[in-house]
Amino acid sequence: MSYPHLDAYSRLLREAHETAAPGQDRPASPRSLIKDSWRRSMAAGIDPEGDSAPLVYDTSYIQDIRGAHPLRPLLPLLTETLSSLADETEHVVIVTDEDGRVLWREGGNAILRRADRIGLADGHQWTERSVGTNGIGTALATGRPVHVYSEEHLMRALHIWSCSGAPITDPDSGRIIGCVDVSGTARSLHPATVSLVGAAAKLAESELALRMHHRDERLRRRYESLRGRPGILLSPTGRIISGDPSGSLGPRINLSPVPGEGARSPLQRGLRNASAGRIPLPSGHGADAADRLRLAGQRMILSDGTVAMLEPFSDGFLLRPAPSASPPVLTLSFLGERVPSASLGDHDRPLSLRHAEILALLALHPHGLTAEQLSFHLYGDSGNPVTIRAEIHRLRAQLGTVIAAKPYRLVCPVEADFLELRRHLAADDPAALARAYAGPLLPRSESPEIRRERDELEAQVRACLLRQGCPDALWAFAQTANGRDDYEILERLAALPPTDSRSAAARTRLLP
Structure with missing residues (x-):
């Protein structure tokens, strides 16, 4: 620290706090590391009058969260390295995850009770955007060890504390995965503590690197086999x-x-x-x-x-x-009254209505849908994403890995009769439309999204045929479920010469 006299530095910081408001110049500023942190904290909306870090983890789940974290095996190493400080009554050792959420802490009962009052406890978050400038959050923000002294904290409730934090980087992924911190009352924590904390973080990274090399060697041996x-x-x-x-x-x-x-x-x-x-x-x-x-x-x-x-x-x-052979094509037949089916390669499979609806929605949304989006498209507001995940699991049992996750999407070439219908509509080809249109899309489906698509397709097909369809195309539409009683279509057919059997059939259908 560039100020040898803490009392003088504290007075300077108190003056800076008086002007620590957005848009105001500070006649007296702290060191640049802290000034930059204050700027980030104020931009995040931190209230200097706040009194505690927020609780973001349900403490009933904290054991499961700890057990899954990559720093869990290194906890004894970290606490042993810093145990001399944790044994003192005015220091607490903290280990957080990459988002500044406290996973472990160690210290005397008295200091832990004081730490509880400001949320320096399991499940609370200590990023700059949560509590402003502090040893944990500022170390994570800058990616290097930092010491934050007393009034350097933006929140005044933290001015009786000082803290030294150092980020821990995973050598495998190259990402910060946590932070180790020692906090104590302002005068009891020497600024040199940051060197010890930084050494503990480096020791943890060395252990992670050693474990990584052991895993690499096991993988390499299996690979060589x-x-x-x-x-x-x-x-x-x-x-x-x-x-x-x-x-x-x-x-x-x-x-x-x-x-x-x-x-x-x-x-x-x-x-x-x-x-x-x-x-x-x-x-x-x-x-x-x-x-x-x-x-x-x-x-x-x-x-x-x-x-x-x-x-x-x-x-x-x-x-x-990659294999030189082309991936199998998923073919969907969903138009008309027939049982919906899917074929993958040489295998044809009848589908339940629910599975057909899911595949239709994924085909209509090639970029993918989340479980929540699929649930809404299928059931509306009453949907449950858990049901969708179960149905996707059953679909994968039938079709293999053609459905990827996060989001759910089809990852193979797809051909579908309703997608072909869209292409003919875009080409304005009534003859091809009449050949391709076998009836409504999944006519038994009550899915809001499927019903919308079904109604739009039928309306567009009908409009195209009425506008420029030949008698053969009109007659083909008249054989579908909704075309049998379509008054305008039948009127066009009834106008054919009396010798045309289609004219007689149309007139018969028009009879009351």
């Missing part, structure tokens, strides 16, 4: 661990998305260029087995035009040459 099968071995976060034994992919890891598929795949959208030693995966993917399965089959193009595919391998991924 493949003996010549081409592929680039990736960690769960997309870090390149080992090259390609056959040499067919290893030198070419500058990736770009497959044309036409980027809009449907967050992985492909992120693969404009692979950074050195890493292939970026979508945020939140690859961390567990379920995430890895969701990424299975993602296709991408290498810089020389070779198509590659991502597949789960043990705890990581293999990037392998």
Whole structure:
């Protein structure tokens, strides 16, 4: 700290606090690190008169949250490193996640009771946007160890505290995954504490790196047992661990998305260029087995035009040459009174109405729908996303991996009779319309979205045929469920020469 006398520095900070309002100049300013933090905090709407950090985790779930966090195995290492401070009555050791939410703390009973009053406790959040300038939030915001002294806190309720925090970066993903902090009453916490806290964070990162190398070695041994099968071995976060034994992919890891598929795949959208030693995966993917399965089959193009595919391998991924055969086409037959069906490759499957509705909605929304959106389209406000997830699970049992998640979307070529109908309407081709239109879209469906699509298609088909349809096209429409009694269509047919059997049939239908 550039001010050797804390009393003088405290007076300067108190003057700065008097002018710490948006848009006002500060005649006396704290050091630049704190001044920048105050600016960010004020922009986030922090009230200097606030009195506590917000509670963002239900404490009844805190054990599960702790158990799933990557710092959980390192907690003994961190607390042992800083135990001399935690044993003192006026210091508390804090470990948070990447969003400044307190997961663990240790200290004497007296200091913990004081910490409770300001929310320095399990489940409370200490980012700058939650409580303003503080050792945890400012360390996370700047990505480096910081010491925040007394009146350097923007909230006045924290002025009796000082804190030293240091972020912890995961060497595998390269992202900050948490923060270690020591907090105490203002005069009891020496500014040099930040060096000790920073050393503890570096020690944790070294341990994470050691564990990462052990995992890499296990993956590498399993990979080498493949003996010549081409592929680039990736960690769960997309870090390149080992090259390609056959040499067919290893030198070419500058990736770009497959044309036409980027809009449907967050992985492909992120693969404009692979950074050195890493292939970026979508945020939140690859961390567990379920995430890895969701990424299975993602296709991408290498810089020389070779198509590659991502597949789960043990705890990581293999990037392998994609099969040369075209993926099977999903064909949907949903028009008319017949039982809705789907075919995938050479296999035809009858579908329940609910499964047909889901596939129709996914075909109509190629960019994908969340469970909540699907539920609303199917059931309106009374829908339940849990029901949708169960139905998707059953659909996957029938159709395999053609439905991807987050959001739900079809990841194979799709042909559907109602989509073909749309193309004929766009081309204004009444003859093709008459051949393709077998009846309303899923006529038994009560889904609000399906009903809207069904009504629009029928209205457009009818209008096109009335405007320029030939007798054959009009007669074909008259054989559908809603066309049998369509007065205008039948009138056009009745006007045909009396020798035309279609004229007689139309006149018969027009009789009261």
